[in-house]
Amino acid sequence: MTIDRMPTDDLPETFHVTTDEQLRAVSNLTRHRIMAVLRFEPATITQIAERVGLAKGSSSYHVRLLERAGLVKVVRTRKVRGVTERYYAMAARAIVLPDPGAGQPDVLMRHVVADLEAAPVDGERYVRLAHLRLTEERFAELGARLQALAEEYRALSDPSLPDVSLAFALFRPASRERAAPTEGEGDAE
Template identity: 85%
Template sequence: MPTDDLPEALHVTTDEQLRAVSNLTRHRIMAVLRFEPATITQIAERVGLAKGSSSYHVRLLERAGLVKVVRTRKVRGVTERYYAPAARSIVLPDPATGQPDVLMRHAVADLEASPADGPRHVRMAHLRLTDEQFAELGARLEALADEYRELSDPSLPDVSLAFALFRPAPRRQTTGDGDGNGEGDRA
């Protein structure tokens, strides 16, 4: 699919858009469309949905401005519509205080649904970094992801990369006998 005419990024700003991308099924539909346009039937097959369910979810994404019809063709008197993302990337807002991070929630759901015996690299590291090191590492991770996105070949199987670099919430200092009231708990 030629993407020269697509905007680089679409920032999710409305409640309708946020509701549309917050759904795991619609997230998976967006993943199907990331490399090439697809019809409702193709989307249904690739996501494992009934055609009617696929149509419903695509209509919600289209109404929210997140996908659009990029071409049509007549097949036995019926017009087939090919859908693609409305931009090269969809940028989600940072979650509000106390709200789940939609992107990470979807990434974890996709990881849990992936074949357990398939190839995967999962790692968590606890680091102590200066603000400058934190910013540098974040920039390096984003550049690496962008570099490999440019190398992506639509004919190859999908691979998902998710990373989160963050400073955890401060932990309360604990003391005591570990009676279950949060005191004395250790990790």
């Protein structure tokens, strides 16, 4: 799973989430939304608070946790009326999350669903679910094509335009034959 971020030449390509502290930091929906603000350009605590709809103190708290976990960093500072203003950015172009263990929630997909549910209902959106039957080869091919398409459009992103989120999940669901029967199933005599 990957969380895309801003294109900056001097940033490492990827940051792999490996510690419990890092996983806790990215598992919080507010911090996920803060990282989305920092995806394309650095921002101050005040700018982050305004964009996410938080109080400045709450914004500062969440950014400090992300910074302590190594997910964001100060990329520049400037003096404003005797106060040092810090600009934060993501620590890498992409944040790579560990795959969830069996039966554990997929943090990234939970954030995607929360963001989709919070999106304006009158806004334009495309949400589709397709059930497919594919060979291993076609499955891998489709995964590579989806990733390439996402990369192509990420390269075309313009930070001056409104945010657009693209999420996709290509997976093989649990086999219905192996899944435990739900209430009412398997009760036929």
